[in-house]
Amino acid sequence: MNVSRRALLATPALSGLPIRAWAQTGAGNWPARPVRVVVPFTPAGTTDVAARILAERLQARLNQPFTVENRAGAGGNVGADYVAKAEPDGYTVLMQAISSGAINYTLYGDRMPYRPEDLAEVGLVVRVPNVIFVTNALPVRSLRELVAYAKANRGRLNIGSSGAGTSLHVTGELLKMEAGIEMTHVPFRGAGPMLAEVIAGRVQVGVDNLPSAIGHLRDGRLRALAVTTATRTPALPDCPTTAEEGLPGVEATAWFGIQAPARTPRPIIERLGAAIDAVVKEPETRARMADVGGMMPDLTPDGGTTPAAFTAFVRAETARWGEVVRRSGATVE
Template sequence: MMARRRALLAAPLLALPAFAGAEEAPWPSRPLRLVIPFTPAGTTDLTGRLAAERLSARLGQPVVVENRPGAGGNVGAEHVARAEPDGHTLLLTTIGTGAINFAVYGDRMPYKPAELAAVGLLTRVPNVLMVPPGLPVKTVAELVALAKGRPGGLIYGTAGIGSSPHVCTELFGLMTGLTLTHVPYRGSAPMLTELMAGRVELGMDNIPSALPFIRDGRLRALATTGAARSGVLPDVPTLDEAGVAGFEATAWFGILAPAGLPAPVLARLGREVDAVAQDPAFRARMGELGADLPRLTPDGGSTPAGFEAFLAAERSRWAEVVRRSGAKVD
């Protein structure tokens, strides 16, 4: 009798570990959301949708894309920063939402870097400096000479305040001593339309967005902003080759999540994002558009820690460019 009573008392205790383990839901336990903080179409949206498709296949759950544009990407990024840190809400970050906006918006930023966890870098995308065919310049040297011969300089357009093309053009102006007046648009499409019409004299944008118009002759590419020539524009020199010594700057895209993710979830996400970045189909498609690939670790991959260090370096770099150029939101 006594032995039976002891067995009954021990039974619940023996069951506790199994019960406790059953309470821990596996991840991912439901569809994920990938918030893209810009409108559909354009390089950001394309990159996010390609990544979502491949993440979904790897995780065994749908990864649903949700476009939340506004305030240079800050609306969508803030939404993710305030989301539950359970690994089911992610942000397709750009150089703007991950680095530049902190300098451009200053005290008006609705979130802090520490409120978003670095997951991994997906790809880098050089920009391209362009003019409409009607502008009488065919090289960067001719463009600089034209701008310096005008009392008011040149008017240039970009996809918006704080975008990679915006600060890249400001850096170009600083390094060449040009006077440039910025006209920000709400995305690449309207800027490219105005540039082709000649209503702005100079434009810069991510290569994928501008490539079709360069290829059909509606825009003239003068230089690209990467360290090496673009595989899709092999005849176009880099700005460094074109005489702006030492110029190198690229847009980039990666994945962020709400801060506070459980360590195992963040580690798994980091591995999966790195696998997407190295996926041959993803690399091939992005390569066709003029993107290149992350080089944060010796094997060419990306880790959460590596991406966090990359983000910190980018924030520091572009804060200095914004300080020197005054490219802030009033």
Template structure:
């Protein structure tokens, strides 16, 4: 009986130790629904990519991935909320080129979080931009557009989805590389900019392909060039800027997943594998590719990983910081 009592006491002691540990150390991840913060309003390319990713990740993780739209300050409101969240793998950020790179260049010391506050998980998709002109503008090629901008007093006006957006800094890079004289007119999103461009109250526009594709296909806008390294399969007749004579030009919008810094290594490794798998999934690609989206292409086999995404983020931050400094693009 005495031996049995000792065994019982030992068992009780171990049970007490287990009970004193934090719940997160005892439970397999994910132990509850995962929150994916999309730092922009519903609708639009960012929301589409985020919701598709949440759907596919839910199936792979065995827990629902719940989307939460938290817009504001060019995506900084939502991104900061994830940077300050508990680092347990249950809160993630659907990052964009803005929240992951451009904002650090154009917001400067107004940024509410640092790059090191968020850890790279993986890149989901790249989406080229498209340079467009109003149908009434007498320019059908990149060369004609640049020449027209230089010949007109005051140059031309171009629109984007807002200050610090991918189309904004992408067009500023175009101005730097070509000497084009075009002044930025920021809008609150792509929709109002496209409306003004189709009404010919705006001369030039730059936008993500998905939100402009239907208008281009319907002949309501004229596409001059795309910004990726190769022609877009959904606009095969439109040359890249590199092909159109702006040699070496490559700039795309992109979307990926970040987690709060300090998220456990095992969780990050699992997340990285699952995001890589989603980016390759036929079900995901079947929804993205018809809109002009492309695979990440960070690894030799075309996929993504936390390490390759971190290197990609660092390169993008350097690139857009230089563009912002040379163009003067900043949020006042």
């Protein structure tokens, strides 16, 4: 079928992009080879779990391998910076997290190696509750009991997170601030090492995204005290919310989505964004995410996501969490 130049330029995905530039970028053939999905945290954490579910479904839809590559460090900044500086050709994308995508801009300040404008939003993939839990050796069975125990044992408890600057770190700071308690923050290089230390009892309290902790909670290796969402999660229905436990100010929902280098051709952003939107609406994807406590994007009326909607979402989250960091006094030290 012959397509006129006028018809091509009238297509929304190509509007504003000269035909020669469109051909030179190779965007019209994307993806023509494997795509790397960089996860800025260690394997087995929620970012990694969600990225692997997404990569599997994108591979099926776009007929090219989507391979997950873990580049951990600095609360997600190492991996995010790597993608921000990568070739903007659509073959290196980022599974962004709330930490390196919103919180760290205020937390790290002038030490941030990249800025929001260095990355382009493609699509929100999933939102998840955070969960507060303790080692089984600690004699508390509710968040209220933890607060009372911490007040009676001031400065003797440690609280672990998957890294400085993560929503888990800031949730812990919110907990301390709202409850008026002292605990020493212990950052790890991912959820896996942190969970192992709390299970072993060397760290008494932990905060994690529900998907990476839920297996340990269901099996009784850890004791869940509260989820940080406004309502209980069906994945852990017996676990109360922080509001139910008397701390409504401790509310935090983590999120994960795809970003690309800022100069990635817009047609690639739109095509990948459309594929992500289709994936998150699949019943299979929704069921797999829900089983581990994940909530779908719901940025559009039909429950999906778009690059534009994700951009507005990230801007709002950056402003919101910037204020939380300032109020809590959280630092990366």
